[in-house]
Amino acid sequence: MKQEEEQRWKEEWITVAQVEPWKPSWARGKSEKPSEPAGGRTAVSCAEIAASQQPSLRRSMPHSHKPRHDQFRAGGRHKSSTQRRIWRPKFCPKPSLAQTDAIKPLSDVDAASETNTAATTSLHTEAICHETFSQDGDVQSEQCCSETPDDVSCTRRPSSDDCVGQIVTLLRNESAKLLPFREELFSRVRDAAAAALPSFERMALVGSVALTVDVPSSDVDAVVFTHHPVDVIQALNDMAALLRQKEPQLRVQVIDRARVPIIMVSTGDGMASLDLSVNRKLPDEHVSWFQSLHIFQEEHDFVVDYLRCIKYWHSRRQIPGTKEGGYPILAWILFAVERLQAFLAQEERKVASHSHCGRLLAALEHFFQSLVWPADIVSMCGSSEYVGSRIWPFPCILDPVAAAPDVGNANLIHEIPLATQILYADEFLRARALVEKATSDSGDGHAFQRLFECESSTLLQASPFPGDTSKRSGAYGCAAFVLKRRKIWLVEVLSVSKMREKWTAPLLHRCDSQTELQGCLLSVGSTGAVQRFPELRQQLAFTPRDFVACAQLDYISPQAPSVCLTKGDLRRWQDLQKLQHLIQ
Numbered sequence: 175m176k177q178e179e180e181q182r183w184k185e186e187w188i189t190v191a192q193v194e195p196w197k198p199s200w201a202r203g204k205s206e207k208p209s210e211p212a213g214g215r216t217a218v219s220c221a222e223i224a225a226s227q228q229p230s231l232r233r234s235m236p237h238s239h240k241p242r243h244d245q246f247r248a249g250g251r252h253k254s255s256t257q258r259r260i261w262r263p264k265f266c267p268k269p270s271l272a273q274t275d276a277i278k279p280l281s282d283v284d285a286a287s288e289t290n291t292a293a294t295t296s297l298h299t300e301a302i303c304h305e306t307f308s309q310d311g312d313v314q315s316e317q318c319c320s321e322t323p324d325d326v327s328c329t330r331r332p333s334s335d336d337c338v339g340q341i342v343t344l345l346r347n348e349s350a351k352l353l354p355f356r357e358e359l360f361s362r363v364r365d366a367a368a369a370a371l372p373s374f375e376r377m378a379l380v381g382s383v384a385l386t387v388d389v390p391s392s393d394v395d396a397v398v399f400t401h402h403p404v405d406v407i408q409a410l411n412d413m414a415a416l417l418r419q420k421e422p423q424l425r426v427q428v429i430d431r432a433r434v435p436i437i438m439v440s441t442g443d444g445m446a447s448l449d450l451s452v453n454r455k456l457p458d459e460h461v462s463w464f465q466s467l468h469i470f471q472e473e474h475d476f477v478v479d480y481l482r483c484i485k486y487w488h489s490r491r492q493i494p495g496t497k498e499g500g501y502p503i504l505a506w507i508l509f510a511v512e513r514l515q516a517f518l519a520q521e522e523r524k525v526a527s528h529s530h531c532g533r534l535l536a537a538l539e540h541f542f543q544s545l546v547w548p549a550d551i552v553s554m555c556g557s558s559e560y561v562g563s564r565i566w567p568f569p570c571i572l573d574p575v576a577a578a579p580d581v582g583n584a585n586l587i588h589e590i591p592l593a594t595q596i597l598y599a600d601e602f603l604r605a606r607a608l609v610e611k612a613t614s615d616s617g618d619g620h621a622f623q624r625l626f627e628c629e630s631s632t633l634l635q636a637s638p639f640p641g642d643t644s645k646r647s648g649a650y651g652c653a654a655f656v657l658k659r660r661k662i663w664l665v666e667v668l669s670v671s672k673m674r675e676k677w678t679a680p681l682l683h684r685c686d687s688q689t690e691l692q693g694c695l696l697s698v699g700s701t702g703a704v705q706r707f708p709e710l711r712q713q714l715a716f717t718p719r720d721f722v723a724c725a726q727l728d729y730i731s732p733q734a735p736s737v738c739l740t741k742g743d744l745r746r747w748q749d750l751q752k753l754q755h756l757i758q
Contacts, residue, residue, distance in 0.1 A: 334612040337619035338531040341626065345482045348390045355446040356383060356394050362421055363396065363413075363439055363448055370412040373400040377450075380457035385464055387481040387507075391489045394448040397457055406452045410437050413450070459575040460504065469515060476530065477514065480537050484510045487625060491601050492632040499684030499718075500594055505571040505586040513541045535622070539613050542606040547599070547756070565756045566595035591719040592757065593657040594684050597632060600749050629742040631724045634682045636670065650704075650737055653696065655722040655750060658714060660757050662750045664704065664725060664739075665693035665714055682718040689718055702744040703730075704737045722750065 364377040381395030382388040398409070407430050414437055417426045427438045434454065440447040451457075464470055469477055484506065487493075494500030517540040521533070528536060545567050568587065576584035590598075611621035634654065652667045672690040682689055693714045695707040704727060706712055723746065727737040739747060 331616075332619035334535055334617040334619045334622055335529060335531040337612070337622045338535050341483065341486070341622070342479045342531070342534070345389060345479075345486060349386070349388055352388075352390065352446060355441065356448075359424075359439065359441060359446045359448050360394060360396060362424070363417065363437075363450060366417045366420060367398045367413050367450070370416040371398065371400055371404065371409055373402045373404060375399045375401050378458050380461050382485065382503075384461045385478075385481075387478050387485060389482055389486045389489055392485070394446065395457060396448060396450050397454050398450060398452050400453060404452065406435055409452050410435055410450075413437060456573075456576060463575050464511075467511070469511075469518060473518065476533065476537075477511075479530075479534055480514055481507060481510060483534065483538060484541065487605060490626045490628050491605075492628070493601060494594060494597065494632055494684060498633060498681060499686075500590060500598075501568075501571075501588075502586055504573070508571050508574070508586070509544075509569070510541055513537075513544050516540070535609070535613055539609045542602065542609050545602060547603075565592070565753060566599045568598070591684055593720050593722045596657060596662075596750060596753050596757075597722050599753055600746060604745075604749070627742070629746070630726045630740070634684075634718055634721045634724070636673070636677070636680050636682050650727050653704075653725040653727050654693070655725055655747070656693065656714070656716050656720050657722055657754075658716055658720050660754065662722070662747075662754050663714065664696040664698050664747065665716070666696055666706075668692045668694055671715070682721070684718055684721065686718040691716055691718075698739065698744075698747055702739040702741075702747075704739060 360377075360379065367377055368374045376399050378384075378397050378399065379394070380397055382392050383394050398413075400409075410428050410430065414426045414428045417424060417437075417439065423442050425438075425440045425442065429436050429438060434451055437450040438447065439450065485503070488495075488503065488506060493506075496502045514537055517537045520540075521536075547565075547567060571586045573584040573586050605625055608621045608625045611618040612625075635652070650666055654665050654667055656663045656665045669692050670689065671692050672688070674686055674688040677683075677686075677689070693716060694712045695714050697705050697707055699705075725743045725747075726740045728740055730736040730738055738744075
């Protein structure tokens with residue numbers, strides 16, 4: 175009798191499953207909603223993890239500034255912030271960050287939504303950190319990072335404006351949190367420079383911190399000016415020696431072989447880092463040029479939030495910069511400013527009615543829509559010359575302050591290897607797709623969060639670590655995507671067979687064609703499973719010019735050396751396979 179009941183029960187469920195098969199959450203209709211687990215809702219609420227008390231920013235907005243949207247005002251009007259940030263000569267210790275004034279979170283969320291969110295001061299909060307992002311490259315289905323009213327029985331997807339507000343508030347609060355540490359470091363280095371250099375004139379704050387568009391990973395950039403010309407290397411060594419003597423808790427390193435010699439100074443806890451150069455006028459002039467822009471004066475808060483989002487994307491996605499052989503961050507910022515000017519001109523004609531966060535999302539969409547594949551249009555920055563290829567149609571970016579009477583403006587864009595162009599194109603197209611999801615009718619807020627998700631490194635170490643064969647037989651080492659013979663390969667990096675002469679940096683330069691590395695070819699299945707090629711076909715020699723990005727391998731089973739690509743790297747592998755057709 176019991177067996178008959180079990181058989182009848184199985185047949186009924188099989189019939190139901192055949193009529194209404196199970197669908198993942200992203201494939202369900204709007205009326206279909208996943209049921210809650212028995213233990214209750216497990217989604218983390220952004221409001222629960224957001225800090226209600228945040229440190230206040232010591233920057234302000236000009237009296238003459240009249241925002242287009244009056245609803246984006248927190249705490250009334252502020253003082254002028256179009257002036258360069260200038261720190262006082264001596265740093266006075268401040269109370270702990272927990273005792274400082276609180277900064278109010280953004281309050282410009284759509285009127286239809288009452289979920290006024292505030293981002294936490296910690297970069298490692300689960301609202302933003304990549305541990306809580308969906309590892310799936312397409313959809314995060316079961317968890318929600320927004321707060322749901324008590325009378326709603328299921329979680330809902332956060333709106334795009336909510337998530338934009340969280341990111342913007344996070345970046346503002348992190349800047350305010352790091353400001354005292356950066357001020358103190360700047361003051362100590364300035365005192366050492368004044369004591370070490372007899373012809374000391376002044377020490378200027380430059381870069382993103384001076385423009386208040388810094389992100390948590392930003393270094394403080396500064397320039398020492400002297401009354402008379404000095405030997406730059408000797409001046410750097412004199413300042414470094416005095417810093418080591420007076421400030422033993424600071425880490426001081428002189429980089430004298432770089433194109434621009436600098437001193438790198440950082441605190442022992444790593445909270446602040448400063449790069450100091452001598453008698454360089456361009457960085458100082460760049461700050462003045464940006465502050466003279468009309469949009470910087472009329473739309474200061476909007477421009478700062480916009481540029482911070484661009485820099486945060488650039489930092490979190492580890493887009494190769496000058497040190498690795500890519501474009502300088504100044505080129506990205508100038509390109510972003512030019513795109514923002516075009517966006518604001520269109521907005522004036524359309525009579526914009528968005529909130530601050532809505533405008534910011536629309537401006538980011540305009541930025542990521544600015545490149546066209548293949549490169550068959552005129553440059554958006556005033557030049558008809560593209561230095562890229564069909565796979566990376568980046569325009570020619572001219573330095574607006576590096577003018578010479580007989581040469582003209584300096585071009586900030588240099589030739590980069592094809593492998594780096596493919597990485598740039600992959601990251602730009604990925605960001606475009608995610609912003610399009612965030613601005614769609616559904617307003618996928620998770621897509622905007624994944625825009626800043628951190629995946630595998632894009633840095634190639636000079637000393638790759640092989641697999642630890644003592645723990646498991648056939649263990650895999652460092653894996654990387656490599657462009658060789660105009661095809662993308664997944665390679666296990668085994669060793670550096672030949673190092674570039676006089677190269678001592680821990681990272682390999684992407685334009686280096688002298689260093690040679692040895693690797694083992696790996697095959698990738700449709701599900702991401704990775705295996706080594708047969709013995710006769712597995713060896714591959716390549717140079718840093720062929721390097722695209724690192725790849726992370728996950729062990730399928732702890733007992734066996736079977737591995738697969740992470741979901742993020744599987745997405746990158748599949749996209750790189752599509753991009754390689756543009757160069758074949």
